[in-house]
Amino acid sequence: MKKIIYFIEFLIVSLFFIISKLLGYRLGSNFGFYIGKTFGNIFRKKNSIIQNFQKSKISINSSEDEFAKNVLGNYGRILSEYPFLKDFRNNKLAKFIEIDGFNNLEQIKKNNNPVVFISGHFSNFELMAMQIEKSGINLAAIYRPLNNTFLNKKMEFIRKNYICRNQIKKGRSGTRQILSNLKEGSSIALMIDQRVTEGIKINFFGHLASTTTIPAQIIKKYKCDVVPIYIERRRKHFFKMYVSQPIAINSEKSQEDISIHLNKILEKMITKNPEQWIWTHNRWKK
Numbered sequence: 001m002k003k004i005i006y007f008i009e010f011l012i013v014s015l016f017f018i019i020s021k022l023l024g025y026r027l028g029s030n031f032g033f034y035i036g037k038t039f040g041n042i043f044r045k046k047n048s049i050i051q052n053f054q055k056s057k058i059s060i061n062s063s064e065d066e067f068a069k070n071v072l073g074n075y076g077r078i079l080s081e082y083p084f085l086k087d088f089r090n091n092k093l094a095k096f097i098e099i100d101g102f103n104n105l106e107q108i109k110k111n112n113n114p115v116v117f118i119s120g121h122f123s124n125f126e127l128m129a130m131q132i133e134k135s136g137i138n139l140a141a142i143y144r145p146l147n148n149t150f151l152n153k154k155m156e157f158i159r160k161n162y163i164c165r166n167q168i169k170k171g172r173s174g175t176r177q178i179l180s181n182l183k184e185g186s187s188i189a190l191m192i193d194q195r196v197t198e199g200i201k202i203n204f205f206g207h208l209a210s211t212t213t214i215p216a217q218i219i220k221k222y223k224c225d226v227v228p229i230y231i232e233r234r235r236k237h238f239f240k241m242y243v244s245q246p247i248a249i250n251s252e253k254s255q256e257d258i259s260i261h262l263n264k265i266l267e268k269m270i271t272k273n274p275e276q277w278i279w280t281h282n283r284w285k286k
Contacts, residue, residue: 010150013079020080025093026237028080033236036076037069044072049279056205058274070275074233078124082158089130089162097127101243105135108227108246114182115225115246116215120193120266121278123233129164129189131241132229140166140181142174142190142214164189170196178214182222189229190214192262193270195283202256204263209283216258220251226262230269233276 016035020028046068053067060067087093099105108115117139119128129141141164146152160167166186168177178188192212201208218224225246232240249258270277 006148006150009148010154013151014154016079017083021083025081025084025087025096028084029077029237032076032078032080033073034076036079037073040069040072040075044075044280046072048282052279052282052284053274055207055284056270056274058271060274067275068279071277071279074123074276075278077233077236078126081124082126082155085126085130085158085162088127089134096237097131097239097241099131099241099243101241101245102135104227104243104245105132105137108187109136112185113225114185114187114222115227116218117187117189117227117229118192118215118262118265119189119229119231120191120269121281122269122273123231123239123276125191125231126159126163127239128229128231128241130162132187132189133164138166138184138186139164140168140178140186140188142168142170142178142188144170144194175214178218179221182218182224188218188224193266193277193283194281195285200256200259202260202263204283205267207284209263210285211259211263211283213255213259215262216255219249219258220253220255223251225249228265228269230272232273 020031023031046065049068049071050064053064084093088097117132119125129139133139143159146155156167166181168174168181181188192215194212195210196212197210199210199212202211203209204211215226219226225248227246228244230242234240249261
């Protein structure tokens with residue numbers, strides 16, 4: 001039964017991609033926003049977004065219901081923009097993305113020392129690893145495979161061909177690949193905003209939340225600098241990506257202390273544009 005549901009989901013997403021591509025980038029993105037805002041509650045419940053958002057104590061100007069709808073609308077935009085990632089990669093849509101801190105990427109490339117890029121699922125998050133790799137930095141991106149095996153094959157194809165060629169699946173085998181890539185001089189990019197079963201419970205917006213320790217482990221073992229990156233959507237179709245200067249973190253600190261520090265960085269990113277974060281990640285699930 002589950003395979004049938006997954007296959008139906010795959011067909012729906014594939015049709016969604018086709019319609020978005022036919023409409024073109026701008027209209028396709030607007031179409032995705034409308035679909036996400038109008039029908040997104042069928043797939044991602046608004047109540048779960050609101051409940052998670054309330055834990056953050058972030059103040060907003062709109063109602064919580066409208067906030068949740070806009071979050072779902074952003075989901076729709078992201079999904080509708082997948083067919084255009086190839087055009088972003090080939091610079092056909094280069095005018096739609098601006099990079100603040102490109103000089104930091106150039107310096108990292110020049111130094112040729114591996115760093116750990118950290119971020120979360122903001123706006124169209126797929127563009128971040130793409131831009132890092134396009135800058136000439138050797139990069140391995142860590143990702144979590146989708147539960148839907150049909151859809152996962154499609155997404156893996158897009159990611160490996162247009163986002164970052166070196167993709168590492170989360171898990172034990174992935175950990176070995178991470179270490180191997182670091183030894184070979186590749187930097188690592190990963191999202192630190194998802195709930196992970198192998199993580200530790202530490203403070204996140206004032207509540208204990210399951211948090212990955214992978215960045216902390218890398219920092220302690222390889223003395224790598226951390227580079228926070230963030231992307232925001234501006235005027236619907238335009239993006240601005242921020243690349244921070246490398247941050248040296250004391251490798252003598254505990255994994256917990258380092259992870260708490262990284263969670264605080266993530267909190268600041270989320271607070272900047274809360275509607276552009278994926279609030280369905282229930283980091284606080286017990």
